[in-house]
Amino acid sequence: MNKARFRILWNRFIGDKLVVLGGVIALLFLVIAVFGPQLAPFGFAQQFRAAAGELLPIDVMSTTATGERLLLGSDSLGRDMLSRLIYGTRTTLVISISSVSMATILAIFLGSLTGYFQGSLFDEIVMRLIDALLTFPGILLAVILVAAWGTQGIKIGPITTTPELTIVFALVFTFTPRLTRTMRGSTIPQAHRAYIKAAQLMGMPFWRIIAFELTPNCLTAVIIQATTYLGLAVFSTAGLGFLGLGPAEPQPELGKILARTQEYFLNRQFWHIFIPGFTISLLVFAFSVLGDGIRNVLDPEFRFEEADV
Amino acid sequence: MATVNDAGPVFQIENLNVHYGAGRQRLNAVNGLSLTIGAGQTVAIVGESGSGKSSAAMALVNGLAANGEWDADRIVFQGQEISRQELMRLRGRAITYMMQDPSSALNPVLTIGEQIKRVLKYHTSLSSAEREDQAIELMERVEIPDAASRLNAYPHEFSGGMQQRIVLAIALAPSPVLLIADEPTTGLDVTVEAQIYALLERLKRELTMSVVLVAHDLGVVATSADEALVLYAGKVVESGSVASLFRRPRHPYTLGLLRCAHDLHEKNVLNPIPGRIPGLGERPHGCVFHPRCAWKTDECEAADPELIQLDGQSVACIHHENL
Numbered sequence: 001m002n003k004a005r006f007r008i009l010w011n012r013f014i015g016d017k018l019v020v021l022g023g024v025i026a027l028l029f030l031v032i033a034v035f036g037p038q039l040a041p042f043g044f045a046q047q048f049r050a051a052a053g054e055l056l057p058i059d060v061m062s063t064t065a066t067g068e069r070l071l072l073g074s075d076s077l078g079r080d081m082l083s084r085l086i087y088g089t090r091t092t093l094v095i096s097i098s099s100v101s102m103a104t105i106l107a108i109f110l111g112s113l114t115g116y117f118q119g120s121l122f123d124e125i126v127m128r129l130i131d132a133l134l135t136f137p138g139i140l141l142a143v144i145l146v147a148a149w150g151t152q153g154i155k156i157g158p159i160t161t162t163p164e165l166t167i168v169f170a171l172v173f174t175f176t177p178r179l180t181r182t183m184r185g186s187t188i189p190q191a192h193r194a195y196i197k198a199a200q201l202m203g204m205p206f207w208r209i210i211a212f213e214l215t216p217n218c219l220t221a222v223i224i225q226a227t228t229y230l231g232l233a234v235f236s237t238a239g240l241g242f243l244g245l246g247p248a249e250p251q252p253e254l255g256k257i258l259a260r261t262q263e264y265f266l267n268r269q270f271w272h273i274f275i276p277g278f279t280i281s282l283l284v285f286a287f288s289v290l291g292d293g294i295r296n297v298l299d300p301e302f303r304f305e306e307a308d309v
Numbered sequence: 310m311a312t313v314n315d316a317g318p319v320f321q322i323e324n325l326n327v328h329y330g331a332g333r334q335r336l337n338a339v340n341g342l343s344l345t346i347g348a349g350q351t352v353a354i355v356g357e358s359g360s361g362k363s364s365a366a367m368a369l370v371n372g373l374a375a376n377g378e379w380d381a382d383r384i385v386f387q388g389q390e391i392s393r394q395e396l397m398r399l400r401g402r403a404i405t406y407m408m409q410d411p412s413s414a415l416n417p418v419l420t421i422g423e424q425i426k427r428v429l430k431y432h433t434s435l436s437s438a439e440r441e442d443q444a445i446e447l448m449e450r451v452e453i454p455d456a457a458s459r460l461n462a463y464p465h466e467f468s469g470g471m472q473q474r475i476v477l478a479i480a481l482a483p484s485p486v487l488l489i490a491d492e493p494t495t496g497l498d499v500t501v502e503a504q505i506y507a508l509l510e511r512l513k514r515e516l517t518m519s520v521v522l523v524a525h526d527l528g529v530v531a532t533s534a535d536e537a538l539v540l541y542a543g544k545v546v547e548s549g550s551v552a553s554l555f556r557r558p559r560h561p562y563t564l565g566l567l568r569c570a571h572d573l574h575e576k577n578v579l580n581p582i583p584g585r586i587p588g589l590g591e592r593p594h595g596c597v598f599h600p601r602c603a604w605k606t607d608e609c610e611a612a613d614p615e616l617i618q619l620d621g622q623s624v625a626c627i628h629h630e631n632l
Contacts, residue, residue, distance in 0.1 A: 193413055194408050194410055194413035194414045195414055195416045197372065197408065198406075198408050198476075198479075199416075201370050201372045201400060201405075201408075202400075202405070202406075202428055202431070202432075203398075203400050203401020203402060203431070203432070204401070212419075212427065213416055216419070217416070217417065
């Protein structure tokens with residue numbers, strides 16, 4: 001991409017103030033996730049006790065027996081809420097981003113192959129499998145898969161995967177079918193274009209044609225969809241965590257933290273739910289708006305003026 | 310104009326048939342086409358839309374649509390008889406194909422430099438730096454001004470004529486022995502068309518390459534081809550050297566075509582051949598041209614005429630003496 005074109009796209013991207021806001025928030029969360037261990041005041045599993053020796057009561061701005069001040073209080077097991085929130089953001093983001101990117105890569109691979117070999121046996125088998133997966137509504141498939149695999153990690157021979165990977169795999173299974181369809185859909189019209197024929201007549205092998213000629217022309221739609229799925233992935237990860245299907249204790253995760261805030265209800269501090277709740281909302285908002293911005297940039301048919309109306 | 314060639318023909322194909330499967334039907338697009346092309350020669354395949362000329366050209370590079378199939382009795386390349394598989398291995402290397410419409414024949418997301426270099430990468434053992442030089446040389450060869458700096462430009466930054474030059478440069482990259490040019494000037498205006506043909510002619514001589522030219526424009530054929538095959542409804546109705554073919558057409562169809570072109574040019578009136586070319590599924594019995602022919606007799610409907618050898622050309626018409 002040359003400089004002038006990049007400038008046009010960049011200006012289109014930063015032209016929308018909401019997109020910039022979303023981008024800044026997303027970036028902030030990324031910084032928190034990357035530097036989590038440095039930013040968190042305490043460890044996520046560290047338990048604090050009150051002066052009397054019992055676990056710290058759930059309260060905001062509480063002080064421990066040893067004099068540490070916990071800014072957002074502690075949960076029912078005496079663990080620092082702020083640190084858990086920071087580590088939880090990290091877990092949620094790692095799961096969301098890796099599941100969406102894995103699903104996208106898989107979808108680009110499957111979608112371009114099925115699109116290029118449209119109507120072949122391979123295409124039929126893959127697309128029917130995808131149809132089968134699509135019969136499950138959204139997050140339900142992920143719930144079923146995590147429930148089946150367990151939250152302790154999957155045993156594959158001698159190797160046991162981390163609990164996070166279980167959730168990543170479950171989400172990959174839910175996102176890949178839809179992304180593959182998008183990719184296949186944008187591949188089919190391109191596969192019939194003259195330049196593909198030209199490449200075939202040049203004697204190029206099919207994998208080369210797909211990888212270097214076809215795929216670069218078909219990525220726009222799947223990238224737009226993947227960015228909008230990033231918000232959905234955060235939502236799904238937190239949703240699984242909330243339902244008790246997040247990574248096993250003591251690993252923090254935003255949805256799990258949210259579920260634990262139910263305990264504050266007993267303490268009449270219902271507003272506590274807003275701490276993880278707001279974090280999740282902000283993340284989803286940031287990614288959704290960012291997805292819109294990327295669509296504005298990449299979609300040649302999407303007019304900016306229309307978006308402002 | 311024809312080059313004398315002692316090494317025998319560069320490429321020869323005998324009895325080429327192309328058919329397409331449509332449901333349970335089998336539709337013949339090309340029937341028994343034989344083609345011989347010498348070194349440095351240009352052989353034109355002439356015909357109107359639907360005559361099967363593109364199908365014939367596509368078959369030579371095995372580029373037919375998924376439902377298309379072809380067979381031939383004999384394929385000879387540079388004096389050696391080769392199989393279909395061997396022919397397929399030659400495509401993209403010794404035999405290259407130049408697409409019709411330059412605006413869609415180039416990949417819109419790759420720079421033209423990348424598009425030329427990837428062909429070199431796949432078909433030669435040149436290093437990356439050598440490929441770069443070779444790409445610039447190819448672009449200079451097809452007369453693209455300021456080649457070195459245009460290497461990083463995208464196809465849409467070029468005009469139609471320049472795009473077709475790039476398509477030609479890509480087709481020339483593996484140094485082919487035979488170039489198949491399928492109506493290389495479709496969608497280009499007349500002045501650009503003349504430039505492209507002049508360039509093709511010059512390069513053909515410089516690189517001692519043979520060309521199969523698919524065309525419907527008789528003017529183009531007259532100026533740039535040595536030999537021509539006139540195709541009608543999938544059959545060669547007449548073939549021979551352009552000089553004799555144009556001086557004395559022996560087939561009513563060729564005569565009609567030439568008369569059309571002549572009248573349009575000289576008197577500015579169009580006298581078309583009555584009727585239209587039959588579709589793939591509605592080829593008439595006997596001579597394929599008889600429903601539109603002024604010389605038609607009952608014999609024409611009865612049997613399909615064989616190609617009759619005359620001096621300098623051959624013709625598939627029993628009435629050729631009467632013309």
